Amino acid sequence: MMLSVENLSVRFATDGGTVHAVDDVSFELAAGEILAIVGESGSGKSVTAQTVLGLTRAPNTTITGAVRFDGQDLTQLNDRQLRDIRGERIAMIFQDPMTSLNPVYRVGAQIAEMIRAHRDVSKGEARDRAVELLASVGIPNPERRVRSYPHEFSGGMRQRVMIAMALALDPDVLIADEPTTALDVTVQAQILRLLEKLNAERGLAVVMITHDLGVVAEVADRVAVMYAGQIVEDATLESLFYDPKHPYTWGLLGSLARLDQPRPVRLAQIAGQPPSLIAPPSGCRFAPRCPHAFEKCAEPPPLHDGDRCWLDLEQKRRLRDVDGRIGLRRAVAT
Amino acid sequence: MGGLIGEVEAPGEPPLPVGVPAEELRGSSPWRLAWMRLRRDRMALAFGVLFVLIVLVCLAAPLWADHVAHTGPNQNHITDKVIRDGQETYVVAPDGTPLGPGLHGQFLLGADQNGRDVMVRLLYGGRTSIFIGVIAALVTTVFAVLVGLVCGYYRGWIDAVLSRALEVVWAFPVLLLGIALGTTLSLGGLKIGSLVVAGDSLWIPILIIGFVYVPYMARPIRGEILALREKEFVEAAVAQGKGPIRIMVSELLPNVASTIIVFFTLNIANNMLLESSLSFLGAGVRPPNASWGTMIADGYQTIYTAPHLTIVPGLMIVLTVLALNVFGDGLRDALDPRAKIRLEH
């Protein structure tokens, strides 16, 4: 296993109470694999991703659990040691490339800065490498564009620049935090294609954070679904779409608009809101919104056989069928 | 200066209004939230109370004058004597040195070279300084809001003309503009049609100081209105048939209210500093009126022999302005913890 997250919990102490952003999250990433972590805003997926690289460390943050990489537990490393991993072995790209690049420095300089932070090379060599990298992600005229500023690129191109920068030192793992959310759909496809290419050609393992099941379907090998700070389902791509085992997943799938089916009167929603992370429910966190909740759900279900739900397999396969497709039955009004 | 240091917005999480227990969040307006934040900022509150105390004490000047010091602010006691440490001492010694501070009801802070009771003058002077500071801030606010609203809402040539005018006033060295207006207006007073203001009236410095700071406040307000104007709720209001004045007052104004409040508070502080500078140079408050600024100017003449005459009024200014600054900061943090409200001095 390339990267192994074990029972990771992240808590933030705030004036309003302790926020349990990430609660007992575990997943694994194999070499060369693309793992998608799906969830809505506030599910804790970004915090998880950023915690891997130690980016959430702060005086009011408590991190428990382990992040195992290359024989080390990253949560136990100090800042200096982490710096050797960041960019070098594990790289990360973020959601909004416009704000993720410093607007006052040229793009080439920012890439070169990263290279020279880890390798003993001259400015000229670093710059040449930057040009190569820009070319490798498909930016035309790289010798000229290397001297451009971030705002002189379009959104898609900027994200390519971020990817180029992330690849500068040939890392083993790329964590992509919603890399296409801020982009147009057509550009999105290009970026995903690029990531797939990198995965195929270099064996780059990718952790793809997203809220978009369409993106998941495009690129993922495995999927982990997060809800309210926990992983509620962990499956292969096929399994997730054809044999999902958690009601929340059913809800997500059910809410997708489908071209191959008659148009519904309205798009299905999951009723209710995600719980507050300051005082999360003591039992199953999805239970308040789940039409299939029963007495056992007052006990927190463990992650077992890839899902976190007390229903047995046969019940799951039956209940998820709503009028011929997978979905979450609307709760009966009480 | 608020107690919100160390808050971290968990990335990817919906922003929590930090500092407020979850139960209280339901249905709280931004004002309630701000008030709750302010309540937790003890430093700001303490200084706010300090300012109020200073104002109250100064307002009580006549009480002190009549019942404790038994003298008025302008009464000379040059040739008088008082009892200090059981001995009779001159209020103003033959060589011109005035009486120093002492723990007595009379001349608590000593006397000035004219034999006047410094404590009494300090309280009366404070009334003047604070009065000028606050009223001038009102003047500035009223004009700045008007100009900012009109410029931001109408844009076009009105904005162009008014903005140029603001720029010209802004380009004027503040102090020099204040001095120029102060000296000329104090000569013959102000005559606008039938409105006559005497040269030594307090309204002269009030109007000058109020006028000088209008661009500092109008520009940010104008900027905010320009941005707000593009938002949908303004379009919606126009579509509902609301007239421009109603839109400006009921839609735009409430949204800049927090900016106005913060600027107003900090403006009082700046006004008091400007008034003291102008008065020090002789272009502000004129005799027989006294302000803390004129007291410093007077005291400056005898700084080597009677430093307390200079030090004390200055300390009062520092204290009052500091109180306003700290409280204003707390207000800003409470109303919008990440605000970019800046008042150029």
Next chain:
Amino acid sequence: MARFIVRRTLGMIAVLFAISVIVFLIFNVIPNSDPAARIAGKNANPALIARVTTDLGLDQPLPVQYLTMMKQIFTGELTSYASSQNVVEQIWKGLPATFSLCVGAAVLWMTLAVVFGYLSAVHAGKFTDRALTVLSLVGISMPVFWLAAILLYYLSFKAQLFPTSSYVPLTKDPANWAYHLILPWITLAVLFVGFYSRVLRSNMLDVMNEDYVRTARAKGLGERQIRIKHVLRNSMIPVITLFGLDFGAVVGGGAILTETVFNLNGVGLYAGQAIGSLDLPPLIGVTMFGAFFIVLFNTIVDVLYAFLDPRIRLGTAAPA
């Protein structure tokens, strides 16, 4: 870019023109007394007043007086009513003292402000920050002239640490030049250090939360490198533009109080003296000088901003 500069320069000239008119009007239209009578003095008789009036051209229509005065400014002939001194010459003579004061104070205040602001931001919420914040707030709450008087009294008079007498030219005696300027520099700097360190602190705290700082950290850069190359660099942009404006304002008239208290023969002191006698030519001269500087620096700041922030630069975003 050139067009931008030209446009701003024209704007500058327009503003200066407007200011000159306003100053002229302020001094000629507002006072309700006859300038000739004021100048001629208390014991003047009507004949003297009449002569003063014609001598100084005070019987001409206002626009003519204005044009004459402007012409005199540009040709360097502007003369004081009260003292018959050439105004432009006097301003010129006052420049070294004023510049010495302002530039020295500016260097001091910017250096300290950057250090204090940086430390405050890096240690936000802790004791260092709170202490520096209190100091800053006290600093901006002090009347400049009062601080000057206090320093003068305690450090010059009582402790005899610093001289009380006036300006010593740089060219004559550099050591004494600096020695005599230390207290004035400190006085002028205190107010600005307080303000600027708070602005920088606030900017840095905002920038620290920016996404690109997170990216820099994810790239494996060291904390100090991040703080200086990314946070400080970006935070300084608004600070530098503010500085340009304030420096212009200080030279343009803000130094008047400090010069008066410390008896430095600068432009400000000259202005202060002219106030008392309501002497119009020096006051117009000094005001124009001051306004010129403020507007000049406004323009420089606008142009500089474009250099410092590539997003504002007048290039166009290249298509993808």
